[in-house]
Amino acid sequence: MTDVTAMTATQIAGLVAAGETSAVEVTQAHLDRIAAVDGQIGAFLHVDTEGALAAARAVDVRRAAGEELGPLAGVPVAVKDVLTTKGVPTTVGSKILEGWRPPYDSTIVQRLRAAGTVMLGKTNMDEFAMGSSTEYSAYGASRNPWDTDRIPGGSGGGSAAALAAYEAPLAIGSDTGGSIRQPGAVTGTVGAKPTYGGTSRYGLVAFSSSLDTPGPCARTVLDAALLHAAIGGHDPRDSTSVPAPVPDVVAAAKLGATGDLSGVRLGIVTEFGGEGAEPGVMTAFNEAVDALTKLGAEIVEISCPHFQYALPAYYLIAPSECSSNLARFDGVRFGLRVGDDGNRSLEEVMSLTREAGFGPEVKRRIMLGTYALSSGYYDAYYGQAQKVRTLITRDFTAAFERVDALISPTTPFVAFPLGARTSDPYQMYLADLFTIPSNLYGGPGISVPCGLSDGLPVGLQVMAPTMADDRMYRVAAALESAVGTLTPPAL
Known part of the structure; x- marks a missing residue:
């Protein structure tokens, strides 16, 4: 049998359902792969070997009993360490939650378990999902399997790196300003941000509550759609959850895979016309546009004049919400506690805990957000940013x-070398130049590989209207059928 770690999630599920392999064999193969290569990649913060094998055995028992299995039963999945997992460490890439084992599962994890997937462990990420390279993790940077001297994107670089290194066929990420799509683009994998509210935030450690969106990561568009269908849908425990069913993203991906886009109109955003993007990225994007045209799509230019203000608006809204959300990490209720020797006041303990527990990028954004929300500046900064958000929504x-x-490059540049941008936060923020608008709008977006630039992956982004996630899967799958998937050099 072909190496199971090189197979798609769809192929693995088919073999398990047919009894041609067992979920335990599949899981062990991926655990062995993690043991062999993750020392070079650093995709995982925690590998739950016992839990994974127990979940796999449960799938095999169900199959042996003749139960009908779901479309992803027995398929391993890696979970970004931003989602709570009962009894399994959840650190959000931060020292302030080092060793914390939540007493409950997030809704996403509950649905993964119900679907019969096998959770391998928790993946590395920029601390509290604040970053574009996974270099801001308190536990060390992850590396890109295409070139281990380069970044795998962020904040969900661990999930994307695990996919590209064949350590897992599926992964979960979260996307606040591009943290699923940008890692997908630079690692040659598929990353989808669902419509805001289309996937539950219950048990997702909050960064920016009006933007955070958990979603699927995979190596193929169909696999991403299957994972999206498994985790999506209304959740009464999340007040922002959309009370509507998930669009039929799986059918849309299968339709797109036929390579027929007749009657589909795709808009290229004029304001994303190559400014700030590397020439190689634009070349790959333009070649992908030509491929979409040959599949029958009609391409038109669309002006979205307020997209140029998305980056500054985002970096007022997101830090403002983070400064509020992160106030709960005070060294009192859970996580790290520093200076509690009986001689210090509660305020001193809280200050010392946060000083030791939060990294520099988190502190930077808390200070930005606190300033933007402060008396006398609220209307000038946060209030104005929300008005810009409304204008961007009207553009969409x-x-x-x-x-x-709408289509665009996913990110302006290919994976950059480790350490190249950490001293210049603005250059780091530019990684999300093309992805941020859809977060501000709330609509879905997907990144699909569209070629190489200097031997490194380039992603094309498809953005769709809210609750029209199926449209982006159809277009992405059609492009995938034309250009194929990308395989990194062997580790």
């Missing part, structure tokens, strides 16, 4: 009256 609304979906 107007655009989708003319086209079915």
